[in-house]
Amino acid sequence: MAYYVNRRSEMTWWEKSYLPEIIKGMWLTSRRFFHNLFGFIPFFLGTAKDRRIMTVYYPEEQVQYPIAYRGRPVLAQNEDGHPACVACGLCEIACPAYCIHIEPGHNTGKQNQYERWPDVFNIDYAICIFCGNCEEACPEEAIFMSDDCEISMLDRKKMLYTKEQLLTPVADLQKRIEFTRNMYAKWNY
Amino acid sequence: MWVDLIITLVKIFFILAITVGFFAPVLTWVERKQSALMQDRIGANRADIMGFTALGLFHIIADALKMFTKEDFIPDGANKVLHTLSPIIALVPALVTFAVVPFGGQYTLFDKEVNLVISDLDVGLLFVFAIASLATYGYVIAGWSSNNNWSLLGSMRTASQMISYEVTMGLTIIGVLMVYGTMKLTEIGAAQEDFLRWGFFLQPLGFFMFLTASIAENKRIPFDAPEAESELVAGYFTEYSGLKFGMFFMAEFVEMVTIGAIMTILFFGAWHIPFLTTATLLSWFDFLGTTGSNLVVMLIHVGVFFAKVVFFIYLQMIIRWTLPRFRYDQIMKLGWKILLPLSLANIFVTGLVILALN
Numbered sequence: 001m002a003y004y005v006n007r008r009s010e011m012t013w014w015e016k017s018y019l020p021e022i023i024k025g026m027w028l029t030s031r032r033f034f035h036n037l038f039g040f041i042p043f044f045l046g047t048a049k050d051r052r053i054m055t056v057y058y059p060e061e062q063v064q065y066p067i068a069y070r071g072r073p074v075l076a077q078n079e080d081g082h083p084a085c086v087a088c089g090l091c092e093i094a095c096p097a098y099c100i101h102i103e104p105g106h107n108t109g110k111q112n113q114y115e116r117w118p119d120v121f122n123i124d125y126a127i128c129i130f131c132g133n134c135e136e137a138c139p140e141e142a143i144f145m146s147d148d149c150e151i152s153m154l155d156r157k158k159m160l161y162t163k164e165q166l167l168t169p170v171a172d173l174q175k176r177i178e179f180t181r182n183m184y185a186k187w188n189y
Numbered sequence: 190m191w192v193d194l195i196i197t198l199v200k201i202f203f204i205l206a207i208t209v210g211f212f213a214p215v216l217t218w219v220e221r222k223q224s225a226l227m228q229d230r231i232g233a234n235r236a237d238i239m240g241f242t243a244l245g246l247f248h249i250i251a252d253a254l255k256m257f258t259k260e261d262f263i264p265d266g267a268n269k270v271l272h273t274l275s276p277i278i279a280l281v282p283a284l285v286t287f288a289v290v291p292f293g294g295q296y297t298l299f300d301k302e303v304n305l306v307i308s309d310l311d312v313g314l315l316f317v318f319a320i321a322s323l324a325t326y327g328y329v330i331a332g333w334s335s336n337n338n339w340s341l342l343g344s345m346r347t348a349s350q351m352i353s354y355e356v357t358m359g360l361t362i363i364g365v366l367m368v369y370g371t372m373k374l375t376e377i378g379a380a381q382e383d384f385l386r387w388g389f390f391l392q393p394l395g396f397f398m399f400l401t402a403s404i405a406e407n408k409r410i411p412f413d414a415p416e417a418e419s420e421l422v423a424g425y426f427t428e429y430s431g432l433k434f435g436m437f438f439m440a441e442f443v444e445m446v447t448i449g450a451i452m453t454i455l456f457f458g459a460w461h462i463p464f465l466t467t468a469t470l471l472s473w474f475d476f477l478g479t480t481g482s483n484l485v486v487m488l489i490h491v492g493v494f495f496a497k498v499v500f501f502i503y504l505q506m507i508i509r510w511t512l513p514r515f516r517y518d519q520i521m522k523l524g525w526k527i528l529l530p531l532s533l534a535n536i537f538v539t540g541l542v543i544l545a546l547n
Contacts, residue, residue: 019397022508026511057231
């Protein structure tokens with residue numbers, strides 16, 4: 001269906017005289033100006049907890065990201081120091097950008113003694129698209145999207161994170177784990 | 190004799206210090222911060238000295254350092270003499286205008302009449318416009334001597350715009366002249382002691398037209414077709430760098446102060462506080478003696494005057510960051526088809542009213 005813009009709209013005399021409309025615009029901008037100017041003051045005086053303005057002085061001041069935020073994916077590290085990952089490779093398959101590289105290690109050979117762990121687990125953040133498919137695919141609660149998004153570097157090669165860099169204690173990821181359990185509802189707890 | 194000279198020198202120094210030394214640099218900072226606040230941004234705050242940023246005030250120093258140390262570039266085929274001369278021609282009129290701008294009334298200090306104006310010309314108002322028109326040469330020569338098409342286009346636009354709006358400006362002023370019957374800026378200022386005799390109430394239409402025309406004279410948004418970034422790179426100062434560019438930049442900000450000062454004197458009661466005559470103020474501080482009370486009143490008046498100037502600068506900045514740029518034909522239409530007939534009608538109506546009241 002074609003949509004036609006009426007380009008011949010007649011202006012009223014009120015609009016044609018410019019002045020009222022200009023004053024309206026100036027009222028809007030000066031209202032924003034004073035709102036932002038005095039929005040700090042209660043905050044600095046300590047009478048209000050938050051500044052009433054939304055703009056954040058970014059590097060000095062950071063906001064708490066919502067729990068659903070998808071930052072860089074990290075590996076969960078159990079209390080015993082081993083990764084929760086069993087190197088099944090599902091995240092590698094699920095990854096649409098092919099940024100995950102896993103080389104599984106050997107287990108001891110004895111049954112039920114240990115899970116096996118990945119020897120190599122690399123995520124290249126230069127390729128990662130932060131879709132969260134790896135997290136959804138993981139059957140072992142091993143890979144999670146953290147709230148860290150500050151991964152810019154001067155050298156692209158440094159963005160390839162190895163297993164040691166990726167490991168994050170489970171305790172730090174507790175909130176996200178709860179969230180994924182609710183979100184994907186795969187686990188029958 | 191010597192005392193007069195010293196007083197004049199002090200006044201010149203004061204004016205230079207407050208325009209070039211204070212207003213021009215601080216306004217660059219204000220412009221950034223104010224536009225940022227208006228658009229929910231933060232604005233310049235990265236320049237720091239030992240980790241101390243002072244709300245971005247150090248950007249002024251950083252800017253000055255940058256301009257001093259930049260290469261002074263003159264393009265091939267440019268006329269070197271004119272290219273160097275034009276920023277000076279653009280900046281000087283903005284400063285010279287202040288010679289006749291009174292920033293306070295007359296006070297008796299140590300049995301000596303002190304008139305807070307550098308030179309109290311009989312044709313002060315005419316002088317202001319004569320000098321302000323000279324600035325056009327600076328801009329035209331700047332674009333012409335750069336050997337650059339965009340610069341030339343910018344300067345052509347400058348010339349046509351400034352000439353068009355000077356007509357309106359001059360005709361608007363005639364209304365003020367008819368009301369106050371004098372061209373001396375000090376007398377126009379003194380005549381507005383009564384709040385209801387402020388130019389704004391006697392010449393409301395004239396005020397708005399003068400505001401429009403003076404913003405157009407200063408070539409700021411919404412009338413910035415001469416330097417239109419999106420069309421002409423930077424207009425007439427495209428080929429300027431370093432301190433020469435800085436002079437154009439400074440001329441714009443000094444002109445803002447000049448416009449604010451002229452508007453304050455013509456329309457907003459100059460240095461007077463509403464409903465407070467100078468005599469009342471003097472009687473309040475009578476206990477300080479003649480010199481003391483005069484000194485206090487002088488400081489109050491200068492403060493009030495510059496507060497009003499700051500208000501007008503704020504108004505110009507609000508307008509700059511609110512309105513989009515006029516198209517070139519719209520500028521001409523507004524100037525010649527709307528403002529010119531309106532200003533002529535304004536003179537006519539003013540004359541009729543004066544005739545009827547007499």
